[in-house]
Amino acid sequence: xxxxxxxxxxxEPQVSxxxxxxxxxxxxxxxxxxxxxxxxxxxxxxxxxxxxxxxALTPVLMLFVSxxxxxxxxxxxxxxxxxxxxxxxxxxxxKLPALLWVNTLVLLVSSVGMELARRQTKVRAAAVSTQPAxxxxxxxxxxxxxxxxxxxxxxxxxxGQWMAWKRLAASGFYVATTPSSSFVYLLTGAHAVHLMGGxxxxxxxxxxxxxxxxxxxxSIVVDVAGxxxxxxxxxxxxxxxxxxxxR
Amino acid sequence: xxxxxSHAHAAPQGFIRKYxxxxxxKVIGLQYFFLALVAVFAGIxxxxxxxxxxxxxxxxxxFFGEIKPETYLSLLTMHGTIMVFFVLTTAxxxxxxxxxxxxxxxxxxxxxxxxxxLSFWTTFLGFLVLVAAFxxxxxxxxxxxxxxxxxxxxxxxxxGEGLGADLWIISIAIFCIGALMGALNFITxxxxxxxxxxxxxxxxxxxxxxxxxxILGLLAFGVLLSAGILLLMDRNLGTSFFVPLVTVNGVLTxxxxxxxxxxxxxxxxxxxxxxxxxxxxxxxxxxxLLSVFSRKPIFGYRAMVYAILAIGFxxxxxxxxxxxxxxxxxxxxxxxxxxxxxxxxxxxxxxxNWLGTLWGGKIRFSSPMLFAIGFVSLxxxxxxxxxxxxxxxxxxxxxxxxxxxxxxxxxxxxxxxFGIFAATYYWFPKMFGRMMNEPLAKTHFWLTxxxxxxxxxxxxxxxxxxxxxxxxxxxEVGWIHKLAPIQQFITFxxxxxxxxxxxxxxxxxxxxxxxxxxxxxxxxxxxxxxTTATPPPHDNFGGITPVVHNGPYxxxxxxxxxxxxxxxxxPVAARH
Numbered sequence: 001x002x003x004x005x006x007x008x009x010x011x012e013p014q015v016s017x018x019x020x021x022x023x024x025x026x027x028x029x030x031x032x033x034x035x036x037x038x039x040x041x042x043x044x045x046x047x048x049x050x051x052x053x054x055x056a057l058t059p060v061l062m063l064f065v066s067x068x069x070x071x072x073x074x075x076x077x078x079x080x081x082x083x084x085x086x087x088x089x090x091x092x093x094x095k096l097p098a099l100l101w102v103n104t105l106v107l108l109v110s111s112v113g114m115e116l117a118r119r120q121t122k123v124r125a126a127a128v129s130t131q132p133a134x135x136x137x138x139x140x141x142x143x144x145x146x147x148x149x150x151x152x153x154x155x156x157x158x159x160g161q162w163m164a165w166k167r168l169a170a171s172g173f174y175v176a177t178t179p180s181s182s183f184v185y186l187l188t189g190a191h192a193v194h195l196m197g198g199x200x201x202x203x204x205x206x207x208x209x210x211x212x213x214x215x216x217x218x219s220i221v222v223d224v225a226g227x228x229x230x231x232x233x234x235x236x237x238x239x240x241x242x243x244x245x246x247r
Numbered sequence: 248x249x250x251x252x253s254h255a256h257a258a259p260q261g262f263i264r265k266y267x268x269x270x271x272x273k274v275i276g277l278q279y280f281f282l283a284l285v286a287v288f289a290g291i292x293x294x295x296x297x298x299x300x301x302x303x304x305x306x307x308x309x310f311f312g313e314i315k316p317e318t319y320l321s322l323l324t325m326h327g328t329i330m331v332f333f334v335l336t337t338a339x340x341x342x343x344x345x346x347x348x349x350x351x352x353x354x355x356x357x358x359x360x361x362x363x364x365l366s367f368w369t370t371f372l373g374f375l376v377l378v379a380a381f382x383x384x385x386x387x388x389x390x391x392x393x394x395x396x397x398x399x400x401x402x403x404x405x406x407g408e409g410l411g412a413d414l415w416i417i418s419i420a421i422f423c424i425g426a427l428m429g430a431l432n433f434i435t436x437x438x439x440x441x442x443x444x445x446x447x448x449x450x451x452x453x454x455x456x457x458x459x460x461x462i463l464g465l466l467a468f469g470v471l472l473s474a475g476i477l478l479l480m481d482r483n484l485g486t487s488f489f490v491p492l493v494t495v496n497g498v499l500t501x502x503x504x505x506x507x508x509x510x511x512x513x514x515x516x517x518x519x520x521x522x523x524x525x526x527x528x529x530x531x532x533x534x535x536l537l538s539v540f541s542r543k544p545i546f547g548y549r550a551m552v553y554a555i556l557a558i559g560f561x562x563x564x565x566x567x568x569x570x571x572x573x574x575x576x577x578x579x580x581x582x583x584x585x586x587x588x589x590x591x592x593x594x595x596x597x598x599x600n601w602l603g604t605l606w607g608g609k610i611r612f613s614s615p616m617l618f619a620i621g622f623v624s625l626x627x628x629x630x631x632x633x634x635x636x637x638x639x640x641x642x643x644x645x646x647x648x649x650x651x652x653x654x655x656x657x658x659x660x661x662x663x664x665f666g667i668f669a670a671t672y673y674w675f676p677k678m679f680g681r682m683m684n685e686p687l688a689k690t691h692f693w694l695t696x697x698x699x700x701x702x703x704x705x706x707x708x709x710x711x712x713x714x715x716x717x718x719x720x721x722x723e724v725g726w727i728h729k730l731a732p733i734q735q736f737i738t739f740x741x742x743x744x745x746x747x748x749x750x751x752x753x754x755x756x757x758x759x760x761x762x763x764x765x766x767x768x769x770x771x772x773x774x775x776x777x778t779t780a781t782p783p784p785h786d787n788f789g790g791i792t793p794v795v796h797n798g799p800y801x802x803x804x805x806x807x808x809x810x811x812x813x814x815x816x817x818p819v820a821a822r823h
Contacts, residue, residue, distance in 0.1 A: 047439065048358055048435060048439050048440075051435050051438060051439055052358060052359060052431060052435045055430075055431050055434045055435055055465065056427075056431050058465050058466065058469075059427045059430075059465055059466070059468060059469035059472075060469070061469075062465075062466055062467075062469030062470055062473075063469045063470070063472060063473045065470075066469065066470045066473035066474070066513060066516075067473055069512075069513075070473070070477060070488060070509055070513065073506065073509050073512075074488060074504075074505070074506065074509065077504055077505075077506055078504070079491065079492055079503045079504030080491075080492045080503070082492070082499075090487075090503060090504045091504075175480070175484045175485065175486060176484055176485035176486050176487070179486070179487060179488070179504060179505075182480065182484075182486040182487075182488065186476070186477075186480065190476070
């Protein structure tokens with residue numbers, strides 16, 4: 001048997017890349033952030049939840065990238081007209097209801113409210129995160145005016161989108177009228193479903209106040225839901241631009 | 248993705264919280280594994296019916312009676328869908344990945360255990376919805392696992408294209424959501440929950456493979472989901488995303504202007520990475536086993552990591568090679584062709600390194616090792632027909648023949664299945680605390696190995712001779728009829744190979760109860776799962792937080808007391 005030296009294939013001693021020497025890596029690879037044994041500490045949980053959100057937004061982004069590519073491809077396709085026996089374009093640009101711009105304003109304001117709520121809970125959580133986790137104290141700690149405002153504006157936005165659909169239908173554009181109207185309903189609908197997920201997350205955060213869950217836990221939910229909410233606002237601006245300027 | 252109370256969940260007591268709605272990644276891994284086991288036998292059963300029908304076209308078969316061409320298409324659709332989604336995607340990643348990724352990284356659980364549980368039950372629901380398609384009016388869909396429009400988009404296009412096809416699409420959409428939740432957990436866990444000292448370049452190659460597979464899933468399943476939504480709208484809301492002006496039985500459908508090619512692009516943008524989702528975990532596992540059972544470090548660890556990343560990246564660049572037949576511009580085809588050939592480079596690097604690992608090693612031919620070597624063999628043989636099909640000129644001839652069937656079954660199907668078998672034989676002692684019966688395992692290996700080649704090698708020749716795929720029978724086509732003896736040979740080989748799978752099932756369940764008790768580290772391997780008790784406690788390490796000092800493949804280190812150095816042992820550098 002050929003004696004291939006086993007040491008030859010061993011990379012340089014990998015111990016030098018460990019944590020004993022250099023600076024700790026950004027993610028993991030070292031302290032797993034557990035305060036003793038049991039529940040990980042607040043910064044670790046926050047970091048992990050944010051990382052999870054970042055990962056979770058990727059397929060959402062891919063979904064809308066995919067819809068966009070379908071939009072662009074479908075827009076350029078001709079179809080055979082049986083009456084004139086010619087290739088024609090069946091893409092009729094949709095005049096978007098002006099209400100959509102009002103809805104956009106509502107969503108952007110809600111995003112500001114969301115940011116204020118996020119910062120508010122974060123400050124509270126930072127204040128108690130050094131203490132052992134316990135039930136959140138009642139009183140001022142439990143009041144979350146910005147969160148309530150965000151939820152209300154989010155629901156208002158969804159209602160506004162529903163009314164915009166009604167107006168669109170009243171002007172003769174149904175789902176199957178023309179491919180462009182199909183995409184209007186598809187994109188607004190898919191966005192609304194995702195925003196509903198954000199509303200549910202915020203309602204859960206509100207419920208945590210009633211259930212007296214630790215303020216750190218609530219803060220993590222609000223923080224992650226906050227970034228998700230901002231993403232949804234940005235996504236909506238993108239969708240509106242696509243529908244308005246790439247008709 | 249809310250992480251409150253997550254990884255600190257206490258060991259559950261009741262049966263339902265412990266075994267049904269468990270948050271423990273190990274239980275969830277086993278749930279995935281047994282789901283895949285049920286699914287694989289459903290898929291095998293369908294293929295058996297197809298094989299029988301191909302040789303005895305007039306025979307009446309159980310459950311389906313006389314097989315009409317439409318029934319045959321239903322069988323192949325459901326066979327493909329079940330196998331690709333609920334076996335090849337479910338077992339290597341959802342099953343073994345779930346069980347062993349956290350342990351190999353030194354984590355107490357996945358990052359988001361609730362999400363992990365939801366991911367399994369979503370997948371399970373997807374399987375039920377898929378199987379339900381057999382029992383509705385019209386039966387299961389006809390459009391193949393690729394669901395090409397307009398056939399898949401028109402309920403009037405055939406039996407099974409009604410409610411059956413809706414269920415098929417909904418099942419795939421549910422599966423996508425489950426797979427995305429799983430991928431989210433895999434990625435977050437890998438990035439954020441590694442034990443102290445477990446740097447990225449100290450991760451076992453299995454972990455690298457699961458990690459990259461999760462990234463592929465994350466990017467691919469969202470696109471399939473979008474395609475599924477558009478298809479459901481075409482079918483049920485009257486839109487025309489995929490359906491052009493088309494008649495069914497002479498009647499205009501009311502759709503116009505849609506593009507069947509749009510479906511193909513969206514589907515294959517998912518579909519090609521899906522091939523790597525199926526095979527990357529097997530590649531990682533194979534690298535692991537060749538090193539363990541050769542008692543040598545893996546040859547070129549870093550090259551292996553970069554090859555996995557390169558394969559993952561290139562996997563997104565080549566979807567067009569499934570569409571050479573669609574009349575695409577020769578320039579586009581040329582670009583896709585070159586990129587496809589390019590995947591040969593990292594694949595060859597991996598194969599070279601596997602052989603380099605075997606070379607001069609003190610090889611132990613245990614059953615997991617046999618399956619790992621079998622994987623390399625199948626990967627090479629199945630892969631080598633890839634460069635043939637990557638050339639548009641050849642693909643246009645071969646695409647609709649059994650040559651393609653042979654190619655993807657060997658590389659995506661059987662090679663991945665060999666990965667699953669290797670993983671089962673290798674990790675069974677850790678999962679169930681007992682060894683599997685070795686003589687039975689070896690018998691199973693040789694029958695399956697020879698049987699797989701006996702089934703799929705002749706298909707290459709059948710295809711090159713012009714034998715067309717998707718045809719339920721060839722008796723009325725002269726040149727295909729002359730090839731009938733090949734089909735007979737394949738069917739007999741399939742009988743023997745399928746029968747020998749019962750050896751595996753018997754061994755699996757018998758060994759759970761009666762197998763020889765396993766030591767904590769029966770294979771003398773180095774990675775973290777072998778440092779803990781067998782089976783691992785609820786938090787994986789019994790309250791100890793492991794600290795890693797070594798790479799994953801420190802075998803036959805000169806000067807070390809044993810021929811392997813555990814990842815948690817004192818640093819090897821300090822010994823010199």
